[in-house]
Amino acid sequence: QSALTQPPSASGSPGQSVTISCTGTSSDVGGYNYVSWYQHHPGKAPKLMIYEVSKRPSGVPDRFSGSKSGNTASLTVSGLQAEDEADYYCSSYAGSNNPVFGTGTKVTVL
Amino acid sequence: QVQLQESGPGVVKPSETLSLTCTVSGGAMSSYYWTWIRQPPGKGLEWIGYSYYSGNTNYNPSLKSRVTISVDTSKNQFSLKVSSVTAADTAVYYCARDKSAGGSHIDMWGQGTMVTVSS
Numbered sequence: 001q002s003a004l005t006q007p008p009s010a011s012g013s014p015g016q017s018v019t020i021s022c023t024g025t026s027s028d029v030g031g032y033n034y035v036s037w038y039q040h041h042p043g044k045a046p047k048l049m050i051y052e053v054s055k056r057p058s059g060v061p062d063r064f065s066g067s068k069s070g071n072t073a074s075l076t077v078s079g080l081q082a083e084d085e086a087d088y089y090c091s092s093y094a095g096s097n098n099p100v101f102g103t104g105t106k107v108t109v110l
Numbered sequence: 111q112v113q114l115q116e117s118g119p120g121v122v123k124p125s126e127t128l129s130l131t132c133t134v135s136g137g138a139m140s141s142y143y144w145t146w147i148r149q150p151p152g153k154g155l156e157w158i159g160y161s162y163y164s165g166n167t168n169y170n171p172s173l174k175s176r177v178t179i180s181v182d183t184s185k186n187q188f189s190l191k192v193s194s195v196t197a198a199d200t201a202v203y204y205c206a207r208d209k210s211a212g213g214s215h216i217d218m219w220g221q222g223t224m225v226t227v228s229s
Contacts, residue, residue, distance in 0.1 A: 001171070045219040057217060089155050098213070099212055101155040101156065103154045
């Protein structure tokens with residue numbers, strides 16, 4: 001299982017939108033609707049932001065949205081806020097009850 | 111509010127066994143997949159494996175020969191053992207709760223504990 005590919009960094013000004021891609025293969029992202037996104041502030045516990053491609057857990061602002069097309073999933077953060085500055089990781093089911101994580105993207109709020 | 115807390119040695123010698131425990135507070139262990147994930151310095155997340163509350167396990171194929179995950183519901187704890195460690199096992203280790211068997215709904219995480227493999 002190879003890690004899913006994410007851009008190393010992304011940035012935007014407060015109020016703007018930023019979209020992060022997560023590219024896999026037909027054996028993971030493209031084959032299942034089980035893509036998740038996690039927000040990680042260093043030194044803290046990662047937080048689930050999106051599951052099953054586009055579902056938001058209770059308490060996650062609707063500024064966070066997820067989508068998928070083919071072998072690529074995306075996370076969009078609209079109306080960027082200072083507290084959104086963090087590392088973001090995607091993950092996907094990859095068969096045999098195994099998930100694979102993405103390489104991670106550092107989001108900077110300018 | 112469910113909380114997870116990792117505990118264990120911060121330094122392990124090469125070739126020895128890494129042992130960590132995760133204590134679950136504020137909730138029951140039933141019906142969840144109790145999971146370990148790690149992050150080597152400067153790298154991304156790596157799924158290690160899980161134990162269902164009933165004891166069924168599943169491991170990352172790349173680590174399967176060296177990893178054991180077990181659950182003790184009487185103590186509200188689950189544990190990780192990684193044998194024959196090398197420097198490549200140096201990482202922050204996270205315990206987590208997964209609502210599904212395939213890692214698609216990891217809704218609770220511990221803060222992580224750093225483990226360094228060094229003599």
